[in-house]
Amino acid sequence: MQRTLIGPLATVILMVMTGCGNHDDSGSQPGQGQLPNVKIAQALSQQVTEWDEYTGRIEAVNSVDVRARVSGYLEKVNFKAGDKISKGDLLFQIDSEPFTAQLNFAKAELERAKSKHELAKNDLARAERLFRAKAISEEEHDARSKGLRETLAAVQSAQANVYTARLNMDFTQVRSPIDGRIGRELITAGNLVSGGGADATLLTFIVSTDPVYVYVDADERSVLKYRRQAQEGDRGSLGDERTPVELAVADELSFPHQGHLDYISPREDAATGTLTLRGVFANPDELLSPGFFARMRVRGSAPYPAILLPDRAIGTDQAQRFVWVVNQQNQVEYRKVALGAHIGQSRVIKEGLKPEEWAVIEGIQKLKPGIKVNPERISLSAHDDELKP
Template identity: 85%
Template sequence: MQRRQSGLLAVITLLAISGCGNPENSGTQPGPGPLPKVKIAQPLSQEVTEWDEYTGRIEAVDSVDVRARVSGYLEKVNFTAGDRVHKGDLLFLIDPRPFTAQLNYAEAELERAKSRHELAKNDLARAERLFSAKAISEEEHDARSKGLRETVAAVQSAQANVYTAKLNLEFTKVRAPIDGRIGRELITAGNVVSGGGADATLLTFIVSTDPVYVYVDADERSVLKYRRQAQKGGRGNLGDERTPVELAVADEASFPHQGRLDYISPREDAATGTLTLRGVFANPDQLLSPGFFARMRVRGSAPYPAILVPDRAIGTDQAQRFIWVVNQESQVEYRKVELGAHIGQSRVITQGLKPEEWVVIEGIQKLRPGIKVTSERISLAGAMETNKP
C-alpha cells in the first residue's frame, strides 16, 4: 500500500511540472505594459545675467571707541543707550572744577609773565640810552638784552599753559566725534575715570549706520573675470567701475539691497589665494547693523541670451551631463549637453539643445534611449525663477 501511494505522488508531481512548462496550458500571454508617463517642456530662451555669490559681514563705515581724555570724577551721562547721536552732541560730563582752577592759575601766570616782559623791555630801553652815553658797561647792556629774551620765552610758555588748561577744561565735556548710533554707557556717573594714553577709560562706542560696508573674500579667477569685464567696458580699474552688487541678510531669500563695489584689495592673501572685495550699501531704514552675517553677490557677466532648463531635468552619467529629449515619434533621445552658469533653480545650456526641442522635466528616472513615452506638455514660463537665485 505504501509503495502504491508513493508511485501515485510521483505521477502527480510529473504532471504538474509538465503542465507548468507547456505554453498551451498557461492561457493567453500578457501584452506589453503601459508606456511611461512624463512631463515635457521647451526650454526657456531669455536674457540672463550671471551673479557670483559670497558670504561676509557687514561693517560700519566709521566706528569710534569713546574714551576719556582727562582724568576726573564722572558727573553726568547725557544720552540713552542705543540712541542715534550727531557729531558734537554732549555724551558725558567730567567734573570741570579742578580744570577751571588750573585754567585760572595758568592765566594768572601768563599775566605775571607779561608784566615781567614789559619791565624787561623798559629796562632794555633805558640800557640802550645809558650804553649810548657810555654810562653802563657792555656786559650790563647784554644782560638786560638777554633778560628781555627770557621774558619773551616765559610769556610764550605761559600762553601754552593757558592753551593746555583750556583744552583740558574742554575735554571734560565728552562729545560725539561722528554721526551714528551709540552703544550703552560702560561707566556710570559717580565713577572716577582715567584720561589720556593707552589706559584711558573706555566710556562707550559709536558706529555709523548709513551707508554700511560689506567685506567678502573672492578667489583669484573671479577677480580676474571682474577686471577683464571692466577692461572690456572701458572702465579701467575694478574699484572705479562701480560694479553692481546685491545684498541679502539672514532672513532674506532674495537680494533686495542694491549697492556697488567700491574697493578691491591691492594684494592677494597668499595663504588663502583670495582678495578682499568691499561693497557699499545705503541703509536709510537702519535695517543693516554692523556685525550682521550677509550674502553679497557681484555681477559676473553682462546680460546675454541663453537657453535654460530646470536643474531637475539634468542627469549625470559619470562626468557627463545629459538630458532626455522627446522627438516627434514620442521616442526618448539621450542628449549630452554642456552646462553654463546657475541662474536661480535653473541651468544655462551652452551646447546640445535647441530652443524648439521638448525636454523631459519629470519622470527621468524610468527612461532609456529609444523607448516611447506618454508625454504631457507643460510650460516653464513663470514656473521657475531665472534671474534671481
Template identity: 65%
Template sequence: MKQHIYPLRTKKLKGSIILPYFQGINGDRMVVPFIFWALFPLVLLTGCGGNDQKPEAQQGPPPKVKVAYPLRREVSEWDEFTGRIEAVDSVEVRARVSGYLEKINFVAGQKVKKGDLLFLIDPKPFQAQLNLTQAELERTQTKRELAKNDLARAEGLLKAKAISGEEYDSRNKGYREAVAAVRAAEASVYAARLNLQYCEILAPIDGRVGRELITQGNLVNGGGEATLLTTIVSTDPLYVYVDADERSILRYKRQHGPSLEGVEAQLEVADEEGFPHHGRIDYIAPSADPETGTVKLRGVFANADELLSPGFFARMRIRASEPYNALLLPDRALATDQAQRFVWVLNQEDKAEYRRITPGAHVGNLRVIKEGLTGQDRVVIEGLQKIRPGVKVSPEQITVGGEQ
C-alpha cells in the same frame, strides 16, 4: 521484467505534519523526497496545459511627464561670495582726562550726531587749573612789559655811553626771557582750556551709540590707559568684505580694469532671496593672501532703513559677464550620469532620448545650458524617474518659469 505499481500513502507525524511515502510489495516504505513535492504542481500544470498558451499581460498606459521648451532670455552671470558686513566708521569713545564721571547724556542704542554730548566729567578741578594758568600768564605778561621798558631805556643810555655794553646785553636777555615766559604761560593756559573742554565727551561721528560701559560716579582715567566708555558705529552706508578666488579676480580685471571701482554688486542677508540690496565695489586689496590665494574685495551699500547691521554674515554677488542670450532650464530637469550631466528630450513620437548637455551658471532658480540643446527641443521637466530610453510617454506641455 514485471513492473510494480506502488500505491501512494501518507503517514501523520506528531503535530499536523503529513509525510507522503510509497508502499513497496514487500512492505518497505519509500519516502518521497521533498523536492519532488515542491516541483510536482509545476509538472501537473505543464502536463495538463498542453499547447494552450495564456495571452501576455497588456502593457499599462504611457507614463505622464511634464515637458517644456528651453527659455530663451538675455542673462548676465554673477559670482557669489560669503562675507561679513562692517561699519564704514567705528569709534571707541574713551576719556581723555582723568576725573569722576558726573553725567551720562544718552540712551543706549540711540542714534547720535557728531558733536552731541555723551558724558560729562566733573569740570571743577580743570576750571581751577585754568584759572591758575591764566593768572600765571598775566604775571609773565607784566614782567615782559617791565623788561621791555628796561631794554628801551638801556638802548638810550648805551647811545649816550651812560651804561656799559654788558649792562645792555643783560637787559636785552632779560626781555627775551620774559617773552619766552609769556609763551610758556600761554601754552599752559591752552592746555588747561583743552582739559576743561575734554570734560565734555562729544560724539566724534554720526551713528548709533552702544551701551555705557561705566556708570555715573566712577573715576575714569585719561592718557595712556584711557577708560573705554562706549562705542559708536555708523549705519549708512555699510561695507561688505569678501574673499574672491584668483581666477575670478583675473576675470574681473580683464573685464572692468585693475581697480574694479564702480563694478555692480548685489547683497542678501540670511532671511532674504534674490539679492535685493544694490551697491558697488569700491576697493580691492593690492595683494593676495599667500595662505589662501584669495583677494579681499569691498562693496559699499546704502542702508537708509538700517535693516543691515555691522557683524552680519551676508552673501554678495558680483557681475561676472556682460549680458548675453542663453537657453535656460529649471535645475531639476538636469540629471547626472557619473560626471556627465544630461536631460531627457522627446522626439516626434513622444519617446525619450538621452541628451548630454553642458550646464552653465545659475540665474535665479534656472540654469544656463551652454551646449547640447536648441530652443526647439522638448525637455522633460518633471517625471524623470519614470523614463527609460526609447519609452513612449504621455507629455503635458508647460512653460519654463511659470510651471510652479
C-alpha cells in the same frame, strides 16, 4: 485499455498548458497607459546676468570707542542707550571744577609772564639808549637783550599752559565725534574715570549706520574678471564705472539690497589665495547692522541671451552632463550638454540643446535611450521653480 486512456489524457493536459501560455503572452504586451509618464518643457529663453556669490559680515563705515581724555568723577550721562546721535552731541560730563582751577592758574601765570616781558622790553629800550651814550657796558646791554628773549619764551610757555588747561577743560565734556547710533553706557555717573593713554576708561561706542560696508574674500580669477570688465567698460545698461553688487541677510532668500564695489585689496593674501572686496550699501532704514552675517553677490557678466533648464532636468553620467529630449514620436533621446552659470535654481545650457526642443523636466530616473514615453507638456515660468501646465 490503459494504453488507450493515456493518449487522450495527455492531449487534454497539453491543450490546457498551451492555453495558459497563450493567455500570459497576450497580457504582457504594453499598452499606452503603461508608458512612463514624464513632464516635458521647452527651455526658457531670456536675458541673464551672471552673479558670483560670497559670504561675509556687515561693518560700519565709521566706528568709534568713546574714551575719557581726562581723569575725574563722572557727573552726568546725557543719552539713552541706542539713541541716534549727531556729531558734537554732549554724551558725558566729567567734574570740571579741578580743571577750571587749573585754567585760572594758567591764565594768572600768563599775565605774570606778560608783565615780566613788558618790563624786560622797557629795560632793553633804556639799555640801548645808555649803551649809545656809553653809559653802560656791552655785557650789560647783552644781558638785558637776552633777558627780553627769556621773558618772551616764558610768555609762550604760559600761553601753551593756558591752551592745555583749556583743552582739559573742554575734555570734561565728552562729545560725539561722528553721526551714528550709540551703544549703552559702560560706566554710570559717580564713578571715577581715567583719561589719556592706553588705560583710558571706555565709556561707550558709536557706529555709523548709513551707508554700511560688506567685506568678502574672492579668488584671484574672479578679481581678474572684475578688473577686466572694468577696463573693457563692460557695464551693460547700467552706464557707470562701478561694479554692481547685491546683498541678502539671514532672513532673505532674494538679494533686495543694491550697492556697488568701492574697494579691492591691492594685495593678495598668499596664505588663502584671495583678495578682499568691499561693497557699500545704503541703509536708510537701518535694517543692516554692523556684525550681521551677509551674502553678497557681485555681477560677473553683462546681460546676455541664454536658454535655461531647471537643475532637476539635468542628469550626470560620470563627468558628463546630459538631458533627455523627447522627439515627435515620443521617443527619448540622450543628449550631452555643456553647462554655464547657475541662475537661481536653473542652469544655462551653453551647448547641446535648442530652444524649440522638448526636454524631460520630471521623471528622468525612469528613462533609457530609445524608449517611448507618455509626455505631459508644461511651460517653465520666469521663476525657475514654478511649472505651468
